[in-house]
Each structure stands twice: as C-alpha cells, then as structure tokens.
Amino acid sequence: QELKKLLTIPSDVVTGKRFSLNLGNDTTLCPGATLKLDASQTGGDITWQDGSSNSYYVIEKPGLYWVRVCKSGCMAIDSIRVNYTILPQIHLGQDQIVCNGQPVTLSVDTSIKNIKWSTGASFSSITVNKSGTYWVQFQNDCGIVADTVSINFEEVPTLNLGRDTTICIGDTLLLNAYHPNAFSYYWQGIQGDPTYRIYEEGTYIAKILNKECFAVDTVHVQFVECLGDFKVPNVFTPNSDGVNDLFEIQGIPFNQWYLTSCNRLGNIIYQSNGYKNDWSGEGLASGIYYYYLVNPQTKKKYNGWVQLLR
DSSP states (O other): HHHHHHOOOOOOOOOOOOOOOOOOEEEEEEETTOOOOGGGOOOOOOEEEOOOOOEEEEEOEEEEEEEEEEEETTTEEEEEEEHHHHHHHOOOOSSSEEESSSOOOEEEOOTTOOOEESSOOOOOOEEEEOOOOEEEEEEEEEEEEEEEEEEOOOOOOOOOOOOOOEETOOOEEEOOOOOOTTOOEEETEEESSSEEOOOOEEEEEEEEEEETEEEEEEEEEEEEEOOOOOOOOSOOOOSSSSOOOOOOOOOOOTTSEEEEEEOSSSEEEEEEEOSSSOOOTTOSSSEEEEEEEOOOOTTOEEEEEEEEEO
C-alpha cells in the first residue's frame, strides 16, 4: 500500500523541468537516536508518507519513510529505510556465596557476539574458582552493555563430635562443636553455645554455620551401669555365725539388678527381680550353684558360679 501511495501521481502534475530529491542512504540508528529528514531544498509541495507536509520530518522509530515533492509541474520521490540497533540484555545474576568450593560457571546468551570478560575471555561463558568480582561487556558503535557479579568461595566448616560412646549412669558428657569460623551453633535444632552437656541417653545433633555454609554431625550416647568396685564372691557360708552368711555382691546398687540362681541340673533355686544382697541359700545343701545377673535398663549382664558351704 505504501508503494502504491508513493507512486500515485497527482492529477495536476504536468511535464516540467526535472529536479532531484535525496533523503540519503538507508541507515541504522542507535537506541534513542533520531534522524531529521529534509525536503526543503526543493521548494515545492511536500507530502510525507503519513500525509504531513512539513519541510522536515523527524524519525524516532524504525520503518520505511518516503517523501513526494511536486514543483513546477514535475514530481520527485525518494524513500529511506531506517533500522535501530538493539543492544543485548546481559545479566549475570545475583552475587553468590559458594559453600562447596566447586567451580562456578558464568554465562550470557550464546547469540551475543563480540563480548569480553574481566578474565580476558571472549566466549559466551567462563568458569571461575576464585573469590572475586567478575564482569562481562558487549560493545558496539552505540555504546557498552555490561554486568558485574561477585563470587565468594566460603570455607565449609568442619564438625566432628566423635564416635558414638558409652558412659556411666550418673556421669555427664560435654560435647564440643567449636569452630574458629563458626557464627552460630545449634543443638537439637535450638541455637546455643559451642558446647552441650549430655545428661541422658540419646542421639544428639549439632549444626554449625559459617555465614551461609554449615556442617552437621551426630553422636549417640549410651548410659550403662558402671560397677567400679563390683565383685562377686565365689563362696558364702550360711551357718548363722554372722560372717559371710549371705551372697553379697560388692558394688551393686539395690533394686537395679535381677538375680537368678540355678543348680547343676539347671533348675532355678532362687530368683529376685530387685536383688538386695539377701540370698541366704536357705534349704540348699552345700555345693556349687550358678548365678545370672542382669540390669534390665542397661542390659548389662554377668554370670558365674558360687560355692555354698555349711
């Protein structure tokens, strides 16, 4: 339609002296630039592609522009195509803190040519493994487009609570998660101090944070009955003389241990669910008997034999 309109000759145009009209060569402009077309040099009747008749026409967007001038019975026509350069969008993303120390790849659209990185590379992507500020830029006659990103490779803290362990009932254990670069400490999900004291059996979880990076470790603590002075006699003499009349086990807490005694045939001859060092061997003849001690809480077990002498 534009071409038809351009080539339409007004009915009042007659043969006359020819004249020249030149809007210039097709061109490409930078973003935001304008181009002023001038048809005033002809001194005739001017008609632009949009029907306006000013001597000048200012271009602010891409397209095909033309002007027709009639003068002294003659007509001249010229056109120009104007394009605009599109600057690419470059975005390297947000600044990063990298915890695992693995290299980071920075990249831009592969369709962008003539780029330059702060490292001197000219590819669409680079791989970095050192903390620093990195930039990339694209440059042409219209200007420079660039972006910058900071990459910080942070040391991952180490945490070792030690192996699973067993301690005596009544004792405590102090766990230590201290790290010189740690900012905060969490025990069982609750923020606290670098150390944590254990009073009861269980699995304990520690987490330490160093800015954005963290480490986690667990340890299982078991409590058992510790009988430092534990001693089972190998003989007792229930003859009512007041000396060694009972089967007395040294170092055993009352009511915490189960005792079962059997004869040589395996028959149970005595049983107590909370032994109090009170088995007297009543009704039994002299001889060898076997005992079995167990702590139902800690599962600690002892067994052996004892001789009863009358």
